[in-house]
Structures are given as C-alpha cells and as structure tokens.
Amino acid sequence: MSAAPQKARAGAEKIDVIVSAVVPLNELVTRFEFTRADDKAFPPFSAGAHTVVEMRDGDRLRLNPYSLMSDPADSSQYAISVRRDDAGRGGSLFMHRSVKVGDRMKISYPVNLFPLDLRGRKHVFLAGGIGITPFMAMIAHLERMGGAWELHYACRNEALGTYVDQLTSRYPNKVHVYFDDRNQAIALEDLLDGQPLGTHVYVCGPKGMIDWVHATAAAHGWPDENVHSEEFLAPQPGKPFEVRLCRSDITIQVGESESLLEAMERCGVDAPFLCRGGACGQCETDVIEADGTFVHRDHWLDDEDHTSGKKIMPCVSRFVGKSLVLDR
Amino acid sequence: MTKFQFPESIRSRPVYGTLEPRPGKAHLMIADAEGAEALLDLATREARLFAQGHIIYIPKTTGETYTQRLRDLGPAQFHVGPTYEASVPRIRRVLSDAHMGLQVYLAGTEGLMGQAQNEAMQAGIPHSAIQTEHRGSVARRMQCVHCKGITEDVVTDPFVCSHCGLNLFVRDHYSRRLAAFQGVCIDAEDPGNLPDPVELYT
Numbered sequence: 001m002s003a004a005p006q007k008a009r010a011g012a013e014k015i016d017v018i019v020s021a022v023v024p025l026n027e028l029v030t031r032f033e034f035t036r037a038d039d040k041a042f043p044p045f046s047a048g049a050h051t052v053v054e055m056r057d058g059d060r061l062r063l064n065p066y067s068l069m070s071d072p073a074d075s076s077q078y079a080i081s082v083r084r085d086d087a088g089r090g091g092s093l094f095m096h097r098s099v100k101v102g103d104r105m106k107i108s109y110p111v112n113l114f115p116l117d118l119r120g121r122k123h124v125f126l127a128g129g130i131g132i133t134p135f136m137a138m139i140a141h142l143e144r145m146g147g148a149w150e151l152h153y154a155c156r157n158e159a160l161g162t163y164v165d166q167l168t169s170r171y172p173n174k175v176h177v178y179f180d181d182r183n184q185a186i187a188l189e190d191l192l193d194g195q196p197l198g199t200h201v202y203v204c205g206p207k208g209m210i211d212w213v214h215a216t217a218a219a220h221g222w223p224d225e226n227v228h229s230e231e232f233l234a235p236q237p238g239k240p241f242e243v244r245l246c247r248s249d250i251t252i253q254v255g256e257s258e259s260l261l262e263a264m265e266r267c268g269v270d271a272p273f274l275c276r277g278g279a280c281g282q283c284e285t286d287v288i289e290a291d292g293t294f295v296h297r298d299h300w301l302d303d304e305d306h307t308s309g310k311k312i313m314p315c316v317s318r319f320v321g322k323s324l325v326l327d328r
Numbered sequence: 329m330t331k332f333q334f335p336e337s338i339r340s341r342p343v344y345g346t347l348e349p350r351p352g353k354a355h356l357m358i359a360d361a362e363g364a365e366a367l368l369d370l371a372t373r374e375a376r377l378f379a380q381g382h383i384i385y386i387p388k389t390t391g392e393t394y395t396q397r398l399r400d401l402g403p404a405q406f407h408v409g410p411t412y413e414a415s416v417p418r419i420r421r422v423l424s425d426a427h428m429g430l431q432v433y434l435a436g437t438e439g440l441m442g443q444a445q446n447e448a449m450q451a452g453i454p455h456s457a458i459q460t461e462h463r464g465s466v467a468r469r470m471q472c473v474h475c476k477g478i479t480e481d482v483v484t485d486p487f488v489c490s491h492c493g494l495n496l497f498v499r500d501h502y503s504r505r506l507a508a509f510q511g512v513c514i515d516a517e518d519p520g521n522l523p524d525p526v527e528l529y530t
Contacts, residue, residue, distance in 0.1 A: 221353055
C-alpha cells in the first residue's frame with residue numbers, strides 16, 4: 001500500500017480550471033489548455049505526471065487520466081493532448097465534442113507514475129502514437145537542465161504525427177520519426193546496443209510496444225531499473241455483475257460499460273484511486289469471498305496475486321460469476 | 329569452508345547473494361581471495377559467459393591457489409592485481425568504456441564488493457543490478473565516525489582506529505557511499521574501560 005497521506009476524499013485534490021484553448025492538431029488529436037479559475041499559479045509538476053480530468057457528461061461523471069504535456073516550468077497553464085477514440089467509452093469523445101473555450105472544469109493535482117530518473121546519464125524516449133505526450137514535458141525539462149536525450153517516435157502516418165513538425169524543427173538531431181505507412185520501424189536492438197552506461201529508456205505507447213521494449217532490453221542485459229514504461233488502460237466493458245461491499249454494507253450492480261470503481265462511486269462509496277488505469281496500485285481491494293472468475297487487467301498486481309483470487313484492482317478489472325464480496 | 333551465512337541484522341547491513349549467469353553484452357567480474365571460488369562456481373553454471381568476460385582478481389593471501397584455474401576459464405581479459413587500490417584505475421577505465429548491457433559480478437570480501445559496487449554505481453549502474461557473493465574472510469572495512477579514517481580488514485570487536493587510536497565498537501550500520509561499516513567509540517564515558525576484543529562472528 002502507498003504511504004500517501006490520509007485525505008478526506010479519495011483521489012488527488014482538485015483544481016478548478018477554465019479551458020483557455022482548444023487546438024485541433026490533426027484528425028484525431030486535440031490539445032486542451034487550462035488556466036486556473038482563481039488566477040493563482042498551478043502547482044509545479046514533474047515531467048511525466050498526469051492529471052485526472054473530471055467530465056460532467058449529462059448525469060454521468062467521467063474521470064479520465066491524461067499526461068500533462070506542457071512545459072513543467074510554466075505554472076500559468078496546464079495542457080493535455082487527447083486522442084479521440086471512437087470505439088472507446090466516451091471520455092475522449094466528450095472532450096472532443098463538448099469541451100469549449102471558456103468552460104469550467106475540475107482536474108486533479110498532478111500525480112507522477114512515470115518520472116524521469118534524474119540519476120540517468122542519458123534518456124532515450126520511445127513513443128508510439130499518442131504516447132508522445134509525457135515526453136513533451138520530459139523534453140522541455142531536460143532541455144532546460146542540459147540533459148542528454150533522444151526521441152524515437154513511431155506514428156501511423158505523417159498526417160497523424162502529432163507534434164512531429166514541432167519536434168523535428170526544434171531538435172533536428174535528437175528526434176527520429178518512423179512512419180508505419182512507409183514501413184519504417186524503430187531498430188530497437190541496434191538502438192539499445194552501445195548506449196553509454198547509465199542510460200535510461202522510457203516507453204509510452206500501446207501494450208505490445210511496451211512489452212517488446214521490456215523484453216528486448218532484458219535480453220540485452222539492461223537492468224529493469226533502467227527501463228520505464230507507462231500505459232493507461234481504459235476499463236473494458238463486460239458482462240454486468242453484482243458485488244457486495246461489506247464495509248459499506250451495500251450490494252451494487254456493475255453495469256456493462258462502467259468499471260467496478262465507477263459503480264462504487266455511483267453508489268456513493270468513496271473508494272481510493274489515483275490513476276484509474278491499472279498502474280498506480282491505489283485502488284487495490286481485498287476480496288473476502290468469490291465464486292466465479294476474475295478478469296484481471298491491471299499492471300499492478302503480480303501473477304501470484306492474480307491467481308490467488310484475494311485481490312482486485314477495481315479501476316480496470318472485472319468479475320464473471322455467481323457472487324463477489326469485497327472489503328470496501 | 330569459504331561460505332559464511334551472516335546472521336540477519338538491521339536493514340542497513342548489506343545482504344549478499346549467489347552469482348548467477350545473466351544475459352549481457354559484456355561481463356565484468358571482480359573478485360578477491362576466496363571470491364575466486366564464486367567465479368569458478370559461476371562457470372559451472374554458464375561457462376560461455378567468460379568468452380565476453382573480464383576478470384580482475386586480487387589474490388590477497390591466497391597467492392597462486394586460484395589464478396591458474398581462473399585463467400583456465402578462458403576470460404577475454406584476465407588481470408591479477410596486487411591490491412584492490414592498485415586495481416582501481418583499471419576498474420574505472422573498464423567502466424568508463426562500458427556500454428549498457430554490461431553485467432557486473434563481485435565476489436569475495438565485503439570491503440572489495442562494497443568498493444567495487446561503489447565504482448559501478450558511480451558509472452551509472454543501479455546498485456540493485458550489481459550481483460554480489462560473499463566468500464572468504466568476514467573482515468570488515470570500517471569508518472571511524474569520529475576522525476572519519478578508514479581501517480581495512482577489521483576482524484575484532486572492539487578494535488583500535490588505525491588513524492586516531494580510539495577504541496571502536498563494530499556496528500552493522502553500513503554506508504554504501506563509503507563502502508564501510510561505522511565504528512563508534514566504545515569507552516567515551518570511561519576511557520580505558522572496555523570489553524576484551526572478540527573475533528567477529530565467533
């Protein structure tokens with residue numbers, strides 16, 4: 001469990017913000033910039049941090065994490081870049097369709113699950129698609145510090161290469177872009193080979209890419225400590241199921257398109273959370289009794305925990321079966 | 329017997345493991361005295377490591393006991409040094425030329441492993457990724473917390489600081505930065521009133 005200080009409510013503290021700019025970058029990605037409603041400075045954040053954006057979508061409250069991609073040294077604004085996922089659960093669609101300049105929103109204080117290891121002698125960034133966002137902040141930070149870095153950025157095609165032009169014109173010698181439609185691919189083995197001692201590699205992108213980087217680096221003798229990754233999972237829909245929450249003394253129904261965590265919140269249970277994407281471990285919940293099968297989807301619990309049937313991460317994992325009783 | 333099972337102690341005290349072959353592009357092995365046996369054992373598990381291996385060995389009092397057997401493992405480079413201190417420039421040069429994918433294996437006394445680990449950490453390898461295996465003497469490298477002087481190869485508790493002459497109690501409190509345990513004056517309040525020295529772990 002985390003040693004985070006006890007708070008009155010679950011999740012990180014909230015900041016009231018006003019949408020100051022909505023900048024479409026290409027067919028799928030739009031940048032949203034926020035200023036504070038009280039005109040104060042934003043809290044400083046470390047590169048790699050994310051914020052959880054609260055969306056009032058009719059009577060539904062959506063909470064989605066997005067990496068902060070603005071310059072960490074700029075306390076006058078926060079910015080996120082959101083990729084529209086037409087097949088997703090609707091959070092990114094809401095951002096794209098309904099959020100306008102001047103809207104008031106709530107976002108959480110920044111939380112960093114993907115920090116730079118500043119002991120590193122050199123930082124190699126591997127981005128896949130919208131996975132570029134945390135690296136925008138990391139690059140700004142390292143440029144200010146004079147840190148050594150290089151970026152290898154794989155995109156589907158030129159039209160969907162978010163921030164490619166900006167990055168290649170500013171840092172022509174450090175940014176390497178690979179377009180899928182031209183059959184260009186990151187030559188990972190060559191890239192890992194010959195890096196100076198003390199190099200750290202960071203990967204943000206689809207799960208396949210993250211697994212590939214971890215496995216290849218391990219095979220090349222890289223310590224785990226030097227390989228960093230971040231992948232936010234969106235909760236996947238599944239069959240509705242019923243859960244008994246014994247500490248709250250209620251029984252709740254988890255709908256097809258909501259997560260277990262969202263169902264708890266809808267029923268007024270103040271369950272802990274931070275990332276809502278299976279990465280941070282904050283929402284880990286003990287299972288009291290279960291008759292059925294768990295559908296574990298998180299990156300937090302290890303395989304042993306997954307098979308034990310004693311723990312579940314309600315932000316992304318589900319359950320299929322007769323009955324489930326949780327210590328919440 | 330060259331293996332010694334250290335009793336469980338405070339969190340600060342280093343814990344050593346058993347060297348295991350790991351995938352890597354190059355393998356740097358630094359050992360002193362009976363630490364050679366840990367490398368010989370490693371070779372029985374994966375002899376091919378040594379083709380990309382660089383052994384830096386300090387025999388200390390073991391003389392020629394192990395050197396030929398280590399040479400027979402066929403390391404790409406084999407260096408026998410008179411003392412750890414004399415090997416430091418070589419270790420630094422090897423680390424400064426090294427790339428990611430280097431595996432570091434340390435074996436032998438605590439003083440050697442601690443100091444070599446420190447060099448590897450300063451070169452950018454996380455301490456948790458450096459393998460260690462204790463063999464041979466349980467002698468310790470001690471720092472006097474009063475004068476900051478280092479006394480090597482301490483085998484009794486208490487012992488006399490080789491720099492300032494205070495009588496020092498051997499603690500398990502360890503500094504990774506100094507690669508030394510802390511020695512604290514044992515008779516500060518009543519100088520001269522001290523227990524008889526006993527050999528460590530007897």
